[in-house]
Amino acid sequence: MKRFGASVRCQREKVGLSQEKLAELANVHRTYISGMERGLQNISLLTMIKLAKALSVELDKLLSDI
Amino acid sequence: MKRFGASVRCQREKVGLSQEKLAELANVHRTYISGMERGLQNISLLTMIKLAKALSVELDKLLSDI
Numbered sequence: 001m002k003r004f005g006a007s008v009r010c011q012r013e014k015v016g017l018s019q020e021k022l023a024e025l026a027n028v029h030r031t032y033i034s035g036m037e038r039g040l041q042n043i044s045l046l047t048m049i050k051l052a053k054a055l056s057v058e059l060d061k062l063l064s065d066i
Numbered sequence: 067m068k069r070f071g072a073s074v075r076c077q078r079e080k081v082g083l084s085q086e087k088l089a090e091l092a093n094v095h096r097t098y099i100s101g102m103e104r105g106l107q108n109i110s111l112l113t114m115i116k117l118a119k120a121l122s123v124e125l126d127k128l129l130s131d132i
Contacts, residue, residue, distance in 0.1 A: 001111055044108045045067055049132065060126040066115065 002039030007062045009037045011055045025054035068105030073128045075103045077121045091120035 012022050019037070023030040027050060035041050043051075052059040078088050085103070089096040093116060101107050109117075118125040 004111060042110045042112050044110050045070060045114070045132075046108050048111070059132045060129045063126040063129055066111075066125050 001036075001042060003066050004043065004063065005037040005039040005041075007065070008033075008051060008055070011057050011062060012037075015055060017055070022051070022054055026050040067108060069132050070109065070129065071103040071105040071107075073131070074099075074117060074121070077123050077128060078103075081121060081123075083121070088117070088120055092116040 012019070017025070019033040020030050023033045026033075026047070028047060032041060036043055048059055048062070052062055055062070078085070083091070085099040086096050089099045092099075092113070094113060098107060102109055114125055114128070118128055121128070
């Protein structure tokens, strides 16, 4: 889960989004993003799909080294 | 979720595992595999990782067209 969180953070920073903005775009709470980036969330498929869309990236790219 | 389920079924059949055997290897209930392959389960990251290991495939391969 840590590696997925790091992957999301890396992509988020690459596209210049704050945690707040990503949370808004993905329709999740800001604290969820913070916890997930620290590997504390066992994220579900549907939430992953929303995050990938918000980050303008293919879902498999976020999971490429998991 | 349907496409992920179809992707798991395709890989499971490719490696010649029954739903029962995959469930045993991934340490989930057999009915979970059946529901997930029909797109009825909002699967979590940790369970996805267990499934990918049981199917001897990289996780991103199971998500390549999601």
